[in-house]
Amino acid sequence: MKADPKGVLTGEHYLDGDHACAEGALAAGCRFFAGYPITPSTEVAERYVSRIPMVGGIFIQMEDELASMAALVGAAWGGKKSMTVTSGPGFSLMMENIGLAAMMETPCVVVNVQRGGPSTGLPTMVGQQDMMQARWGSHGDYQIIALSPASPQEAFDYTIKCFNLAEKYRVPVLFMMDECVGHMTEKVVIPKPDEIEITPRRLTKLAPEKYLPYKTNGDLVPEMIVAGTGYKIHSTGLTHDERGYPVMSPGTQDQLVKRLCDKIKLNADDIIEIEEDQTEGAEVIVMAYGITSRVTLPAVFKARKKGIKVGYIKMITAWPFPEKRVRELAKKVKAFVMPEINLGQMVLEVERCAAGQAKTYHVPHAGGWVHDPEDIYQVIEEAVK
Amino acid sequence: MFDYDKYLRLNKLPLIWCAGCGDGIVLKSMLRAIDRIGLSKDEICMVSGIGCSSRLTGYVDFNTLHTTHGRAIAFATGVKMVKPEMTVIVVTGDGDATAIGGNHYIHAARRNIDITVILFNNNIYGMTGGQLSPTTPFGFKASTAPFGSVENTFNISGLAEAAGASFVGRGTVYDAIKLDRMIEKAIRKKGFSVVEVMTPCPTAFGRRNRLGSGADMIKQLKEDSVSIEKASSMTAEELNGKVVTGIFVDKELPEYTANYQKLIEQLQGR
Ligand code: SF4
Numbered sequence: 001m002k003a004d005p006k007g008v009l010t011g012e013h014y015l016d017g018d019h020a021c022a023e024g025a026l027a028a029g030c031r032f033f034a035g036y037p038i039t040p041s042t043e044v045a046e047r048y049v050s051r052i053p054m055v056g057g058i059f060i061q062m063e064d065e066l067a068s069m070a071a072l073v074g075a076a077w078g079g080k081k082s083m084t085v086t087s088g089p090g091f092s093l094m095m096e097n098i099g100l101a102a103m104m105e106t107p108c109v110v111v112n113v114q115r116g117g118p119s120t121g122l123p124t125m126v127g128q129q130d131m132m133q134a135r136w137g138s139h140g141d142y143q144i145i146a147l148s149p150a151s152p153q154e155a156f157d158y159t160i161k162c163f164n165l166a167e168k169y170r171v172p173v174l175f176m177m178d179e180c181v182g183h184m185t186e187k188v189v190i191p192k193p194d195e196i197e198i199t200p201r202r203l204t205k206l207a208p209e210k211y212l213p214y215k216t217n218g219d220l221v222p223e224m225i226v227a228g229t230g231y232k233i234h235s236t237g238l239t240h241d242e243r244g245y246p247v248m249s250p251g252t253q254d255q256l257v258k259r260l261c262d263k264i265k266l267n268a269d270d271i272i273e274i275e276e277d278q279t280e281g282a283e284v285i286v287m288a289y290g291i292t293s294r295v296t297l298p299a300v301f302k303a304r305k306k307g308i309k310v311g312y313i314k315m316i317t318a319w320p321f322p323e324k325r326v327r328e329l330a331k332k333v334k335a336f337v338m339p340e341i342n343l344g345q346m347v348l349e350v351e352r353c354a355a356g357q358a359k360t361y362h363v364p365h366a367g368g369w370v371h372d373p374e375d376i377y378q379v380i381e382e383a384v385k
Numbered sequence: 386m387f388d389y390d391k392y393l394r395l396n397k398l399p400l401i402w403c404a405g406c407g408d409g410i411v412l413k414s415m416l417r418a419i420d421r422i423g424l425s426k427d428e429i430c431m432v433s434g435i436g437c438s439s440r441l442t443g444y445v446d447f448n449t450l451h452t453t454h455g456r457a458i459a460f461a462t463g464v465k466m467v468k469p470e471m472t473v474i475v476v477t478g479d480g481d482a483t484a485i486g487g488n489h490y491i492h493a494a495r496r497n498i499d500i501t502v503i504l505f506n507n508n509i510y511g512m513t514g515g516q517l518s519p520t521t522p523f524g525f526k527a528s529t530a531p532f533g534s535v536e537n538t539f540n541i542s543g544l545a546e547a548a549g550a551s552f553v554g555r556g557t558v559y560d561a562i563k564l565d566r567m568i569e570k571a572i573r574k575k576g577f578s579v580v581e582v583m584t585p586c587p588t589a590f591g592r593r594n595r596l597g598s599g600a601d602m603i604k605q606l607k608e609d610s611v612s613i614e615k616a617s618s619m620t621a622e623e624l625n626g627k628v629v630t631g632i633f634v635d636k637e638l639p640e641y642t643a644n645y646q647k648l649i650e651q652l653q654g655r
Contacts (some may be wrong), residue, residue, distance in 0.1 A: 032467055053652040058466050058645065063492040067459035070489075074463025077450060078471075084462070100453050112512070142548045227430050227448040227464060234394070234443055235449035245397055246443060246451075262634065 003196035017155040017181040022047035023157025031057030034071035041113035065090035069097035080227035099138030107166035118366030126179040128341040128369035143264035146319040164199035180291035220263035280309030300375035326353035333381035339363035405599020407584030410558040418568035434481040438505035455486030494548035498641040507586035515589030551576025554633040
């Protein structure tokens with residue numbers, strides 16, 4: 001399906017990542033936004049609310065992030081593509097209902113413009129410290145999708161991808177921006193509506209009496225309905241059977257939770273997007289995401305000039321982690337280097353997947369600013385030894 | 386005989402509620418009210434939180450969402466915003482709506498969004514085994530107040546009134562016929578409406594406080610009930626321990642989704 005022209009601001013723009021994200025959402029067909037102000041993400045909401053009445057949709061400022069996340073799940077069941085935007089402290093509050101959205105299999109998008117933490121931390125300064133919370137933040141076992149953009153253009157493009165993945169897999173998708181990308185202004189090209197591919201909601205074609213809300217058809221993702229269209233279903237956060245009815249039994253739990261995880265795990269190849277450069281024949285591979293994937297480039301170029309065979313991977317998808325590719329490469333390279341603006345989060349995944357076949361080096365940063373590329377270069381030099 | 390079956394998911398029965406629980410009386414009253422209004426089942430979206438009363442959404446054949454503790458009103462806000470033509474009803478309890486969900490409760494009232502809240506007030510957390518709630522009366526026992534509560538209580542209806550709701554009423558399961566009418570008015574009202582229903586929890590509240598069976602507790606509710614009219618001529622001392630019942634607020638106020646729609650139409654130059 002192509003994008004609804006009403007939301008698409010075709011042309012060349014000069015936008016920061018936050019504004020580009022709002023435009024991406026509008027282009028993707030997002031017509032409901034519930035939010036609560038928090039730096040450095042509020043500009044997404046401000047841009048959206050100034051545009052949405054004309055496009056034909058709704059913005060509501062809720063009383064807190066718990067309510068925002070709840071309202072957007074409600075709106076999704078009312079048939080709208082929905083989003084919210086926040087930063088660290090609000091992200092923590094949203095975890096409760098992100099879990100519910102995962103359990104009810106509600107498509108929605110949560111944007112986190114990351115700042116330095118813990119707690120109030122550095123409200124106006126960059127961090128990449130919520131990456132593990134994105135994966136594990138809500139209680140219980142579930143799988144989630146998380147993407148990370150490295151520029152305003154990517155903020156636009158990958159916001160659309162977030163919405164598409166949310167619909168395809170009926171899962172909350174987390175857009176893990178960072179303050180630098182959120183606040184950096186660059187050229188953003190918004191294509192024509194008919195050049196933007198949109199995944200529509202997977203609505204059932206079955207008659208109400210034949211439809212079971214959590215019955216799947218071979219591909220692990222059940223078809224959805226819109227409230228008020230004759231289906232009268234029950235959706236609950238309790239463990240439920242195919243009818244959506246609560247069933248408190250280990251058997252039902254096993255079936256349901258495994259499917260919630262499998263629908264992401266087994267489709268990892270379809271979901272994951274990474275960019276690779278000179279990874280074949282590399283001795284060392286530098287992996288990074290978000291703003292750090294850009295800050296890393298001067299270090300990579302310098303190392304190559306010095307004759308080190310350095311491969312480079314930019315992770316657009318953080319979760320599910322590109323496990324298969326890292327396992328393959330681990331057999332061929334000496335080491336992985338991962339700079340990130342935290343004291344060691346995604347690097348734990350690299351290390352797990354390298355599984356002792358290649359060494360793993362972390363280049364930490366506690367937040368507040370990006371790495372000095374020289375610090376990354378030093379680690380590349382050490383890793384190749 | 387009223388045909389309850391047509392509104393129930395019969396394959397979901399039996400109910401989980403204890404014998405003597407008042408929640409079933411509220412369920413039936415609500416169904417009679419819905420029937421009198423003549424709403425079709427598909428027009429209704431019913432949202433609940435967590436607790437004994439919140440399990441109600443599993444049994445009724447509407448569009449139902451059983452959500453997280455305290456958040457039902459926030460979910461319902463999302464539904465109502467994108468489906469303003471639907472009748473959105475929230476089923477919740479005293480702990481769900483005024484402890485963990487207190488913030489959502491007052492803010493929805495402040496916005497005056499067209500949602501009807503049926504609030505089952507049994508003065509206790511029943512499902513988790515009888516812990517202190519914001520409406521457990523002073524001196525009464527709970528599993529987390531084994532020596533009697535030393536906290537003041539919320540006036541749930543007063544809270545909604547102060548926050549700006551269009552319709553606020555309090556009824557009891559003893560007076561089920563009056564309750565039918567009150568729920569009917571609340572659902573018909575365009576705006577945020579609250580019906581606070583006093584209902585006994587013999588299992589988790591009654592037993593610990595030696596209040597007898599469910600039937601005994603309902604009789605006691607009858608004894609303790611005082612209509613608004615009668616209450617107006619009683620002193621604060623006389624009203625101590627009484628349950629004032631009736632409609633506290635019934636006003637026509639600008640409603641949130643309608644205001645929002647107006648704004649959209651204005652901006653789109655219609
Ligand atoms: S615990 Fe109390 S409120 Fe819950 S079902 Fe039993 S009697 Fe009713």
